[in-house]
Amino acid sequence: MYKVKTLNSIAPVGLDNLEKTKYIVSDEIDAPDAVLVRSANMLKYEFNPELLCIARAGAGTNNIPVDQCGEQGIVVFNTPGANAGAVKELVLCALLLSSRDIIGGIDWVRTIAEKGDEIGALVEKGKAAFVGPELFGKTLGVIGLGAVGAKIAHDAVALGMTVYGYDPYLSVEAAWRISSNVIHAKDIETIYKNCDYITIHVPYLESTHHLIDGCAMAMMKSGVRIINLARAELVCDDDIVEAIESGKVACYVTDFPNAKTARSPKVIAIPHLGASTPESEDNCAVMAAMEIVDYLENGNITNSVNMPSAVLPRTNDPRICVIHKNIPDMIAKITSAVSSLGINIENMVNASTKGRMQAYTIIDVQALAPGLEEKIKAVEGVIRVRSIC
Numbered sequence: 018m019y020k021v022k023t024l025n026s027i028a029p030v031g032l033d034n035l036e037k038t039k040y041i042v043s044d045e046i047d048a049p050d051a052v053l054v055r056s057a058n059m060l061k062y063e064f065n066p067e068l069l070c071i072a073r074a075g076a077g078t079n080n081i082p083v084d085q086c087g088e089q090g091i092v093v094f095n096t097p098g099a100n101a102g103a104v105k106e107l108v109l110c111a112l113l114l115s116s117r118d119i120i121g122g123i124d125w126v127r128t129i130a131e132k133g134d135e136i137g138a139l140v141e142k143g144k145a146a147f148v149g150p151e152l153f154g155k156t157l158g159v160i161g162l163g164a165v166g167a168k169i170a171h172d173a174v175a176l177g178m179t180v181y182g183y184d185p186y187l188s189v190e191a192a193w194r195i196s197s198n199v200i201h202a203k204d205i206e207t208i209y210k211n212c213d214y215i216t217i218h219v220p221y222l223e224s225t226h227h228l229i230d231g232c233a234m235a236m237m238k239s240g241v242r243i244i245n246l247a248r249a250e251l252v253c254d255d256d257i258v259e260a261i262e263s264g265k266v267a268c269y270v271t272d273f274p275n276a277k278t279a280r281s282p283k284v285i286a287i288p289h290l291g292a293s294t295p296e297s298e299d300n301c302a303v304m305a306a307m308e309i310v311d312y313l314e315n316g317n318i319t320n321s322v323n324m325p326s327a328v329l330p331r332t333n334d335p336r337i338c339v340i341h342k343n344i345p346d347m348i349a350k351i352t353s354a355v356s357s358l359g360i361n362i363e364n365m366v367n368a369s370t371k372g373r374m375q376a377y378t379i380i381d382v383q384a385l386a387p388g389l390e391e392k393i394k395a396v397e398g399v400i401r402v403r404s405i406c
């Protein structure tokens with residue numbers, strides 16, 4: 018039986034893919050083979066030696082020590098695009114909330130709720146305090162045009178906005194998803210200087226820490242509205258609070274409130290609800306569970322953030338899966354270790370990604386033999402070996 022530990026509540030439709038005859042799934046498992054997680058912080062998690070993979074039911078993996086996992090031969094998956102529809106809808110909502118003072122207006126109506134028949138007249142007299150601009154005809158800057166950013170850019174065009182998109186790392190495949198009406202911003206300053214609204218959709222990495230800071234905001238239009246449903250640390254809290262106080266920033270919407278931002282009256286703080294729809298919770302859970310099943314049962318890797326993709330269709334042959342350093346001569350040494358025991362290789366695939374530290378090899382063999390795993394493990398540069406019957 019495979020053991021899967023859940024660190025967050027995972028949608029049942031996803032867990033249904035972990036057949037009860039093959040999997041024990043619980044939040045109280047010791048020494049799991051796989052971990053299923055949403056936003057739980059795993060940065061200080063103690064990895065048991067048996068742990069083979071972690072599936073993040075979601076996009077961002079900054080709650081997982083991805084590089085350390087790679088060094089230990091633990092495959093980390095995420096679920097690209099599976100919650101993008103939910104985030105997109107909340108960003109559209111955030112754009113409207115940042116513009117029209119809907120929240121202020123609703124709060125004010127509550128304060129006059131006991132005024133009985135006077136309410137109608139009070140509303141007509143008081144509503145001028147909650148006026149805000151339309152999105153139509155305004156300029157939106159989308160930083161990061163991946164699964165979420167591409168959808169927002171598309172819908173904002175449909176809302177009549179002029180949309181600038183900035184993403185220097187966009188894959189060709191992702192580029193096809195971008196509406197041709199989106200203006201390609203060649204540098205981030207173009208976004209800062211031209212946009213009335215700016216929304217951020219990049220992963221949180223060392224290189225994106227405080228992407229929006231005082232210098233960035235200094236380049237922006239006065240009264241800019243900033244939407245951050247990506248990660249708190251992409252924006253410098255001290256600087257944005259200061260920019261709000263000075264009037265430079267008219268509104269900041271964040272899905273990641275903290276002690277600094279939650280108190281500011283011009284911050285709309287949402288309790289990390291970007292992906293909180295039944296549809297996206299189901300999508301993420303199903304994709305994450307399927308990634309675990311395919312890796313544990315077949316050794317196939319799809320949507321990993323620390324290993325290359327590698328899929329070899331199953332036959333009846335037993336299989337050896339080898340995670341190794343991405344350095345020259347590994348394939349020759351690993352296949353020699355197999356053939357030194359007189360074992361024939363029936364089929365194999367090797368995958369590496371430029372710049373990634375680990376590579377991966379799947380080898381279907383005629384038969385397993387005692388000592389085979391040990392022989393491969395002894396090859397310098399091999400990180401982890403697993404055989405699957």
Ligand SMILES: NC(=O)C1=CN([C@@H]2O[C@H](COP(=O)(O)OP(=O)(O)OC[C@H]3O[C@@H](n4cnc5c(N)ncnc54)[C@H](O)[C@@H]3O)[C@@H](O)[C@H]2O)C=CC1
Pocket residue numbers: 075076077078097098100101104160161162163164165166183184185186187188191218219220221224225246247248272289290291292293
């Ligand atoms: N609030 C929530 O519940 C959710 C938040 N997120 C956050 O949003 C982020 C984006 O999500 P997806 O669009 O699904 O990810 P994605 O991986 O599809 O897209 C990210 C895009 O950012 C681009 N990028 C990376 N560094 C950049 C930089 N310095 N400047 C401009 N572009 C850059 C990449 O090329 C990629 O196209 C996630 O990493 C996560 O942190 C995602 C889903 C739900």
Ligand SMILES: O=C(O)CCC(=O)C(=O)O
Pocket residue numbers: 055056074075076077078100289291292293
């Ligand atoms: O699972 C969640 O609710 C959080 C989703 C998220 O932040 C992500 O996918 O990056």
